[in-house]
Amino acid sequence: MKATPTILTALTISLFGVVPAWGADKFLGDGGDNGREHLLAQMPVAMMPVNRTAALFGSPAPDALASRAIVLTPGMKSVTVASGETVAFKAGNRTVGWTFLEAIGGRSIEMNVIFPDLPEAKGVWIHIERSKLFTGG
Numbered sequence: 691m692k693a694t695p696t697i698l699t700a701l702t703i704s705l706f707g708v709v710p711a712w713g714a715d716k717f718l719g720d721g722g723d724n725g726r727e728h729l730l731a732q733m734p735v736a737m738m739p740v741n742r743t744a745a746l747f748g749s750p751a752p753d754a755l756a757s758r759a760i761v762l763t764p765g766m767k768s769v770t771v772a773s774g775e776t777v778a779f780k781a782g783n784r785t786v787g788w789t790f791l792e793a794i795g796g797r798s799i800e801m802n803v804i805f806p807d808l809p810e811a812k813g814v815w816i817h818i819e820r821s822k823l824f825t826g827g
Contacts, residue, residue: 744804747797747818753778753787762801762810769801769814773821781810792821 753759756778760769771777776789779801786805797818801811 747799748788748790751776751787751789753785756787766814768817770817772819781808790818792823793818794821796820
């Protein structure tokens with residue numbers, strides 16, 4: 691039967707893609723100094739580890755790719771971003787970039803979930819507009 695070698699080849703190739711992803715958290719470590727800080731310092735921004743909740747809303751991005759910058763000011767309560775947009779957030783002397791996922795419906799998240807190391811993000815909500823691409827409008 692000719693389909694069997696093709697299926698076995700496809701399964702083997704897919705296994706090679708799953709194994710590195712499955713072991714990534716073991717490679718980076720969970721808090722002990724197993725070279726994690728050294729690895730993170732050399733890692734491109736787009737590959738930085740993100741908590742699971744934040745990953746549902748997008749991923750880190752180089753601030754050079756941002757379509758706009760939002761300065762976080764004291765007393766700020768919320769910001770609105772477009773679905774799929776890359777934004778640079780400025781707080782003091784720090785700038786962090788984020789690309790928001792395309793969302794079929796509008797979604798909101800507190801900014802400190804995405805940027806836990808940014809004190810200015812506490813209490814600021816990000817409202818993500820509905821995707822025009824996936825909602826046809």
